[in-house]
Amino acid sequence: MTPLVDRINPLTAIGVALLVDVVLLASVDVVTAAVAVLAELLLAPLSGIRPARLARRAVPLLAAAAVAGVTISLYGRTAGVVHLRWWLVVVSDGSLQLALATALRILAIGLPAAVLLAGMDATRLADALGSRLHLPARFVLAGLAAVRLVEVFGEDWRTIALARRARGVGDTGRLRRLPGQVFALLVVALRRAGLLATAMEARGLGAAERRTWSRPSPFGRLDVLALAAGLLVVALAVGIGLATGSYRVVLT
């Protein structure tokens, strides 16, 4: 069973993620960010993505939030009661609050992308860009080819690393030999890119004035629901932020 989120039109997914992110990027307070994170966490299960997978996607976000939080709590602007002072490090009420707000903001901005965009199918996105936004076919298909190539490069890099062990030079000098390994990947990559380009041209790439996008890229009820969910997150976060008087906009 495909998760519900994979049945949303990719353009809707991008739109909703953008909507939430633009609004939250504009605000810097704890309450707005906290409400947004809470609302997002409550809505995330509706995406149909298994919790374990969602957790894996959130790992980089959590790491970024933690790093930013710790750094700001140690070095952030000093205000209110000072809890700890050691060389350049000053932990104060002010720095702790800012740290919390920053960590929550990173989560609030990152979560929609983790839910809506991280698992997006490249082919469906290309279909939507081509048939709905009418972007130039060459541009869309080049993007699609790039996705395909990145997949292949990962495999190539692993093989090149194995080959180094086989040649007896895998124990030491990793850094010293890195340029050679990168060069090998580049050569292989160029060859692969050339082959893929030829394969695409051999199938008539750029032949017709107007390319057909044969797979429909529909908008439906699910898209309306996704949009509603995005609006709900934004409305709750900003509404509660304003109601509690804690809402603050960047640059003020």
Added chain:
Amino acid sequence: MPAVVEARGWGWRHAGRRPWAVDGLDLEVAAGERVLLLGPSGSGKSTLLAALAGVLAEDQGESRGSLTLDGRQPRAVPGRAGLVLQDPQSQVILPRVGDDAAFGAENLGVPADEVRARVTAALAAVGLDVPLDTAATRLSGGRQQRLALAGVLAMRPDLVLLDEPTANLDPAGVLEVRDAVAGAVDATGATLIVVEHRVAVWAEVVDRVVVLGPGGALIADGDPAAVLEAQGRFLADRGVWVPGRSPAVRRAPLAPSAPILSTERLVVGRDRRGVLDVPDTALPAARLTALTGPNGVGKTTLALTLGGLLPPVGGRVLPAPALADGLRGGPWSWRSRELLGRVSVVFQSPQHQFLTGTVRDELAVGLRALRRTPAEVAARVDELLERLDLVRLAEANPFTLSGGQQRRLSVGSALAVPPRLLLLDEPTFGQDALTWAALVALLLEGVAEGSAAVAATHDPELVAVADGRVALERERAVLA
């Protein structure tokens, strides 16, 4: 309407090259004819197909004379000709089978409903009976080639061009693709031009054989049997695989010897996921063993595991004392430098394992890792250069060599510190008959000097030369 092809004094020179890849070619192919195009490496066969398919752009070189498809420039009639290339993996354009098959027809602007109907028909025509959302990258090589053919058929081409479509396939895959091509051409009546080194497979499907010489000179043209009779010797001497003229390395199989490595309830796979249960096998010392089995069965994974590059997912790899030479455990637990002189692995694509900027340095890598003296290194490298016929290219960058030279270099560098066990992944793949013979001679020299060689291969000629064979089957493997 099947297409008519006409070349009049046609020539093509790739940008940045001095010699013409093809020059002064005169050739006519009638509507609906099926032509097998033969010739040694460098005779411009692929260039001709690329030009007919319209994938040679003006900025990629210069042309002279004329080459026409139904009297028009091939690039002016996109979609009239469809081209299937050699490497199955690199022709997968979209990840799902149905999407990939539709790609060509979509590019031609065929209406959406019609595209879907054509895809269904094309997949049926090549006998690819899988759900449309099957992952194309997971198909076997033979199925991927049939998928590429289906993608071309969905374009309804009047000229089908095949550039060594079966060179990378196992024997079953070769026949699969050949029969799919024959069936499809029968049904559509399209004109067909096939380039292949392996003549035997295609001779019965075509009704005309054309032989090009170096630079695209027309050497022979006519009925398959007659041309092969008259020109067989010429072709075989120039690397074409002519039936009955295989570059047979005559050799009596050696009797079995004591094992150098054995396996016990071994399960191989990647990322801790098993793909193949290997029945207990013993590999004989100083013998050539062929490791055979269908595409995707896990031959490469097994070779890499035996070579200590991947950890066993289950069971054990047990080196004989002669191989371990004082080390404990299996090859996976040994350090990279400890593998030298014990186990070497030659990868399927030589480019993956080049580490240095010159052929000379490439051969010296292992010797230097073992801290041999410069004099010792130089002596060994000079000897190898001589044997590999790479003396003139000693200072060249390995990436600039031809495919056959790269392959010899990668085998040579694996033999530089003679290993007791040499594992090779498809060592003869893509070789013409001449480079094939040079390579097999090199391998057999290594075996004669005491290395156990194990080659994962589809190549029936190589299997015929081997002393023994381990045949893998899906889900299990059988020692034959």
